[in-house]
Amino acid sequence: MNIALIGYGKMGKVIEGIAMARGHKITEKINSSNPINEANFSDTDIAIEFSTPSFVIQHIEFCVNNNIPVIVGTTAWNEQLDFVKELVLERNGSLLYASNFSIGVNIFFDINRRLAKLMSNHTDYDVAIEEIHHLQKLDAPSGTAVSLANDLLFENENLNSWVHEEEKPPNVKSGQVRVTSYRKKDVPGTHIIKYTSEIDEIELKHTANNREGFALGAVVAAEWLVNKKGIYTMQDVIKF
Numbered sequence: 131m132n133i134a135l136i137g138y139g140k141m142g143k144v145i146e147g148i149a150m151a152r153g154h155k156i157t158e159k160i161n162s163s164n165p166i167n168e169a170n171f172s173d174t175d176i177a178i179e180f181s182t183p184s185f186v187i188q189h190i191e192f193c194v195n196n197n198i199p200v201i202v203g204t205t206a207w208n209e210q211l212d213f214v215k216e217l218v219l220e221r222n223g224s225l226l227y228a229s230n231f232s233i234g235v236n237i238f239f240d241i242n243r244r245l246a247k248l249m250s251n252h253t254d255y256d257v258a259i260e261e262i263h264h265l266q267k268l269d270a271p272s273g274t275a276v277s278l279a280n281d282l283l284f285e286n287e288n289l290n291s292w293v294h295e296e297e298k299p300p301n302v303k304s305g306q307v308r309v310t311s312y313r314k315k316d317v318p319g320t321h322i323i324k325y326t327s328e329i330d331e332i333e334l335k336h337t338a339n340n341r342e343g344f345a346l347g348a349v350v351a352a353e354w355l356v357n358k359k360g361i362y363t364m365q366d367v368i369k370f
Contacts, residue, residue, distance in 0.1 A: 132156075132157045133174070133178060134171060135177075136179040137204070138159040138160065138161040139180070141203070148345045148349050176352050179204060183206040186207050203227075226363065226366075230277070232344050235343075239277060245334065246285035249286060258309070259309045259310070260322040261320065262314055263314075270311040293306050294311065318338040320335070350367065
C-alpha cells in the first residue's frame with residue numbers, strides 16, 4: 131500500500147517506521163516545506179493525516195476532492211464534523227477519524243460506555259476524568275478526554291455537561307463531570323476515569339507507554355479502510 135503522510139512531525143515519523151515495517155511504502159510527506167497543493171499524489175493509495183486543527187479541514191477537502199481515502203488523527207475540529215461528513219458522502223469519499231488510534235484506548239472507550247450505562251442507576255457516585263500528556267501537546271482537554279466525557283453524557287442520563295480546568299480540578303454542580311488536564315514532561319498519554327462515593331472508588335485507567343500504539347492503530351486503520359466508502363471511526367475497526 132502506498133501511503134502519503136500529511137503532517138510529518140514526531141507522530142508522522144513513528145507512523146512511517148511502522149508502515150514500512152508492515153510492508154508499505156511512503157509516497158509523500160506533507161509539511162511546511164512540502165505543502166499539500168504542491169505534492170504528487172498520483173501513486174498514493176491512502177493518506178494518514180496528523181497535522182494541526184488549523185490545517186486539517188483543508189487537508190480533508192483535498193483528499194476527498196482527489197478521491198484519496200484519508201485517516202484523520204488530528205483533533206479539535208469536531209465543530210466542523212457535519213460539514214466534513216456531508217462532503218465525504220456527497221463525493222462518495224472514504225474517511226476514518228478518531229480522537230485516539232490506540233487499539234487499547236478504543237477498547238477503553240467501549241468499557242467506559244458500558245460502565246457509564248451501568249452507573250446511571252447509582253447516583254451516589256461522582257464521576258471525574260483526568261488526562262495527563264507531554265508538555266508539547268497543544269490541545270487541552272485532549273481529544274480522547276473529550277470523547278470519554280461525551281460518552282459519559284450519552285450513556286448516563288443523570289449527567290448533563292462536563293467542566294474543564296487545567297492543572298486543578300474544576301468546581302462542578304450536580305450532574306456535571308470534572309475534566310482536569312495536566313501537562314508533564316515525557317508523558318505520552320494517560321487517561322483516568324474515577325467514580326467516587328462516600329463508601330468507595332472505582333477507577334478505570336489507560337496509560338500509553340509510547341507513541342507506537344497510536345501509530346500502529348493509524349496504520350491498521352489505513353489497511354482496514356482500503357476499498358471502503360463512507361465515514362468510519364476506530365470503533366468500526368476494532369469490531370472486525
